[in-house]
Amino acid sequence: MQISLDLPQRRILTVSDLTSLIKSDLEESFYDIWIEGEISNLRIPASGHSYLTLKDEASQIKAVLFKSSARNIKFELKDGIQIICHGRITVYDPRGEYQIVIDTVEPQGIGALQLAFEQLKEKLLKEGLFDAKRKRPIPLLPRKIGIITSPTGAAIMDMLNIINRRFANVHIIINPVPVQGEGAGIEIARAIKEMNEFEDIDVLIVGRGGGSLEDLWAFNEEVVARAIYNSRIPVVSAVGHEIDFTISDFVADLRAPTPSAAAELVVKNKQDIIDNLCHIFLRLKNGTKAIFDSKRAFLREQIRAIKDPAARVNEYIQRIDDLSIRLSGGIGRYLDGLKKQAEAAAGKLNALSPLATLSRGYSIAMKLPEMQIIKDAKEVQKGDEVNIKLHKGEIICVVSKNKPH
Numbered sequence: 001m002q003i004s005l006d007l008p009q010r011r012i013l014t015v016s017d018l019t020s021l022i023k024s025d026l027e028e029s030f031y032d033i034w035i036e037g038e039i040s041n042l043r044i045p046a047s048g049h050s051y052l053t054l055k056d057e058a059s060q061i062k063a064v065l066f067k068s069s070a071r072n073i074k075f076e077l078k079d080g081i082q083i084i085c086h087g088r089i090t091v092y093d094p095r096g097e098y099q100i101v102i103d104t105v106e107p108q109g110i111g112a113l114q115l116a117f118e119q120l121k122e123k124l125l126k127e128g129l130f131d132a133k134r135k136r137p138i139p140l141l142p143r144k145i146g147i148i149t150s151p152t153g154a155a156i157m158d159m160l161n162i163i164n165r166r167f168a169n170v171h172i173i174i175n176p177v178p179v180q181g182e183g184a185g186i187e188i189a190r191a192i193k194e195m196n197e198f199e200d201i202d203v204l205i206v207g208r209g210g211g212s213l214e215d216l217w218a219f220n221e222e223v224v225a226r227a228i229y230n231s232r233i234p235v236v237s238a239v240g241h242e243i244d245f246t247i248s249d250f251v252a253d254l255r256a257p258t259p260s261a262a263a264e265l266v267v268k269n270k271q272d273i274i275d276n277l278c279h280i281f282l283r284l285k286n287g288t289k290a291i292f293d294s295k296r297a298f299l300r301e302q303i304r305a306i307k308d309p310a311a312r313v314n315e316y317i318q319r320i321d322d323l324s325i326r327l328s329g330g331i332g333r334y335l336d337g338l339k340k341q342a343e344a345a346a347g348k349l350n351a352l353s354p355l356a357t358l359s360r361g362y363s364i365a366m367k368l369p370e371m372q373i374i375k376d377a378k379e380v381q382k383g384d385e386v387n388i389k390l391h392k393g394e395i396i397c398v399v400s401k402n403k404p405h
Contacts, residue, residue, distance in 0.1 A: 015096070023091035026098055030089035035100060036108060039081050050077060054085075054100070062099040063087070069103045075116035082108040113213050117220055120247055124222075129229045135253045136234045138266060142202035144171040145266060146195040146233065148188060151176035155209040155259035162263035167270045173201065179208035185221030192227040192235070204231065205262045206248065207238030219246040228252055238262030364389040368396070377404040
């Protein structure tokens with residue numbers, strides 16, 4: 001008897017088949033997701049695509065940000081930054097790994113633009129673009145001013161009105177550019193470069209009126225900062241309101257709080273200059289007059305001496321005689337003082353002199369031939385010769401007898 005066994009048929013999948021099934025399920029289920037995490041293992045090869053890992057305390061997932069999407073990100077991706085990103089899950093077939101393809105990235109806890117601002121500021125600061133030593137002074141009286149701004153905004157009208165009111169003779173060249181929106185930064189940088197091709201522009205004003213951080217963003221772009229830094233012409237940054245600060249403000253040679261303030265800083269008031277010049281002229285006039293008066297008095301004195309030389313000579317002779325008399329009297333008094341000092345010293349020396357003692361009847365006995373002064377009778381013997389010095393003269397004696405005490 002034959003027994004037939006009907007075994008269930010097995011479905012055997014290849015690795016590629018299984019990967020394809022998983023890929024299909026995952027990509028259909030997770031095609032529109034938001035995810036937050038910390039960036040790590042960031043790599044950006046020559047292709048410009050960004051490869052990274054998103055992680056939290058327990059898990060991690062690989063991610064990729066293609067170059068086409070990265071262009072829209074204002075800030076720089078770095079390891080350790082917490083981000084919120086949007087994308088879709090895909091499976092990378094060659095390795096059988098799933099990953100998230102990112103199309104939008106936002107920094108967590110701080111706006112993307114603010115983070116981009118801080119990152120670029122730190123970068124340019126390290127490169128020395130904000131160094132105060134390289135900043136140039138603004139010309140005192142510029143003859144030709146270049147203005148780079150929007151031709152339709154209120155800022156250009158305010159600046160022109162102020163400049164014309166303060167000093168109407170100034171020559172102004174306007175290079176109109178868009179000051180916000182896509183490509184505005186490139187246009188502003190191009191305008192700065194074009195203005196530097198003019199040889200006679202003395203100063204540039206680059207700016208616009210106020211707005212949000214997004215509106216002012218063109219003046220926070222690196223291309224604008226480097227154009228200002230490389231400008232041969234001194235640059236005044238005049239962006240937004242007084243509370244607004246942009247990267248351009250830090251790089252420029254002078255920061256004006258508003259476009260109107262920039263016009264006032266660059267162009268001095270003509271009447272103030274005239275008043276100041278008049279004041280300087282008056283001081284020069286008075287100073288010159290004082291010098292001439294002094295020289296005139298000196299010349300008059302010299303002329304008087306030339307007209308009557310004898311009187312002049314007699315005056316000098318009288319002065320010489322007066323000095324001679326004063327000198328003679330002084331020398332006499334000085335010599336008298338020295339004489340008195342010498343006499344006093346001689347008196348002291350005479351009082352201490354042995355000769356003064358001899359004059360009072362004393363004598364000095366000295367043993368011959370040594371001429372040794374005898375202080376004790378024991379120092380001589382019978383027959384010794386003794387020299388006795390008196391106040392006047394000497395006596396040579398022979399000892400016949402001594403009487404020591």
